[in-house]
Amino acid sequence: MGESRKISLTVNGKRYENQEVEVRVTLADFIRHQLGLTGTHLGCEHGVCGACTILFDGLSARSCLMLAVQADGHELLTVEGIAPSPDELHPLQQAFHENHGLQCGFCTPGMLTTLLEFLRDNPDPTEQEVRIAISGNLCRCTGYQNIVISALDAAKRLQAVK
């Protein structure tokens, strides 16, 4: 094993202290293999597919393009942290569920984290804006149509909650 460091960080509200990690390990691999949060998916591992998108201090980022050591002292949100409780879906997840916004589900973690940030910044988007927002997330099943419908539906749901 090569050089390693100890890092402390918060993931989905849970504090992880002094986690030993090899410095060359990507944040995505750390989240999946060391924290066991396998909801974050790895498609391309070079920043093209968007499946590994997480929120880093509230901003979407590709966890395959970061090193785990860079997360020391920071706060992460992964797909596991979106739902308010184990038996309740977030309105964005509910919208995906009801509008058939996923088929195989591989791209879904990245879609959800990307859209969570997008709908926070842009609560009433147009269809075109949604398409651009998810332009960095590849889906090979849906043809994107139901994802766009889900996102627009989620925007309505989130506004109704407010």
Next chain:
Amino acid sequence: MKPPPFSYHDPRTVSDAVKLLASLENAKLLAGGQSLMPMLNFRFVQPDHIIDLNRVEGLSYIRESGGMLEIGAMTRQRDLEFSDVVKARWPIMHEALLQVGHRQTRNRGTIGGSLCHLDPAAELVALATGYDATVTAVGPNGQREVPFAEFPVAYMTPSIELNEMVVGVRFPQWAPKHGYAFVEFARRHGDFAITSAAVLLEGDASGKITRASVTIGGMGTAPSRAREVEAAITGQVPAGNMFREACETCRKLEAISDVHAPAEYRQHLATVMSRRALEKAYARLTGTETAPARPH
């Protein structure tokens, strides 16, 4: 698809980073990581040391000072995109940034990283060329300023020594009421452009163009100014096919052939992108823009 082993350094100050650069062999600076990390994952680069700049203080700022936009090297593309100062006084930068990658990459990607990576199709590199920006680099012998015209020395190679690092960049300001447009052709939204055009125009009350900057990106080994186009339109009131004819000269610019497009196709795109950018910029200059701006 995992980075090779390396030693990791995360200095807190520029001087510590420069000291590390001077003392370590085969070291790479890690800025936003949106290019270096894929290259590490692919093992296209195998550095012995990574010097991570993300914890260096004082390298992230956007300041308007003396008619210049001063940007710290580690300023995220996102911060520039959302900056009111940029939107108001350097609006072409806002327009160009919306075409730089995606939200997820702009949240991490930095201006210093983009400029030093120096992809010939990179939007920010084209803007630095069009504005004649000035790059500030720091090395063991202190600080020096590099005019952007002298910044690219070869394909993806900046004129920065191995023991130097870029700490900031300055963009001059054009007249408060200037025309601007950044137009690119890419296969997918967020891709690097196959060819792009960045245009800045100043004019007088009669509609005459008094100053022009026309930059073509994605063509040669680095973005280049279309000087013949600039000369042909400066001092003129556009009429008829003036822009179309002026832009034909872009066909003579050096172009590369690669997997994305042959040189002739890029040269053709350069004539089209530059004409569209000129038309859009001139309409903005004269307040006659009609079509709604394309959302990004």
